Amino acid sequence: MEAIVQQAVEHSLLQAAREKEFFAEVKGEERVVCHFFRENWPCKVMDKHMEILARKHIETKFIKIHAEKSPFLTERLRVWMLPTLALVKLGKTVDYVIGFADLGGSDDFPTSSLAARLAAAGLLTEASDEYGGGRAGGSGKLDAQRSVRHGGRRGESDEDSDFD
Numbered sequence: 617m618e619a620i621v622q623q624a625v626e627h628s629l630l631q632a633a634r635e636k637e638f639f640a641e642v643k644g645e646e647r648v649v650c651h652f653f654r655e656n657w658p659c660k661v662m663d664k665h666m667e668i669l670a671r672k673h674i675e676t677k678f679i680k681i682h683a684e685k686s687p688f689l690t691e692r693l694r695v696w697m698l699p700t701l702a703l704v705k706l707g708k709t710v711d712y713v714i715g716f717a718d719l720g721g722s723d724d725f726p727t728s729s730l731a732a733r734l735a736a737a738g739l740l741t742e743a744s745d746e747y748g749g750g751r752a753g754g755s756g757k758l759d760a761q762r763s764v765r766h767g768g769r770r771g772e773s774d775e776d777s778d779f780d
Contacts, residue, residue: 630667633679635686641679647739648704651680652695658716661723662699665730673731673740703737711737 630651633641642648651666653659663680670678683690683698693702693709701713718733719725734740 630663630670630678630680633681635681635689638679638681638686638689641677642704642707645677645704646706647676649676649678649734649739650702650704651678652683652686652690652693652698652700652702653680654682654684654698656698658723659699662701665725665727666701668727669731669734669740675741676734676739703734703739705738 631641638650642650649666649669651659651662653663666678666680669676681689683695683700689695695702697714699715702709703711703713713719713730713733716723716725719729731740735742
């Protein structure tokens with residue numbers, strides 16, 4: 617029971633991790649969303665949405681890695697644009713959310729769009745459109761047309777474990 621409570625506490629926060637800690641953070645986790653970021657406005661927007669989702673979806677671990685301080689991981693996972701979310705299931709990177717293209721192409725997207733995108737990739741157990749109006753000045757309603765795009769897909773060779 618104590619382990620479940622500890623996991624719920626850890627998963628309800630967006631945690632910063634160092635490059636050397638990444639593998640330990642991912643190991644043994646069923647679902648991990650890893651935000652590769654740097655200190656700029658688009659990445660801060662993504663952080664805001666990830667913090668909201670981390671509090672509501674304890675089934676998924678949310679972490680962030682400073683891309684410029686993590687050259688090995690950035691190269692290994694082929695991160696070429698920031699922000700990028702690496703979507704990891706059972707130790708394998710299964711998909712990426714690159715920039716805001718899958719979320720409407722603007723930094724003014726509702727949290728529900730990110731939730732729907734993560735749910736479509738199997739990283740969230742459900743996507744709700746009730747995230748407290750995660751869009752600046754927006755209603756926070758789910759925009760299904762935007763959430764079904766998967767422009768960040770990679771090739772077949774990326775199905776292999778990135779952590780071997």
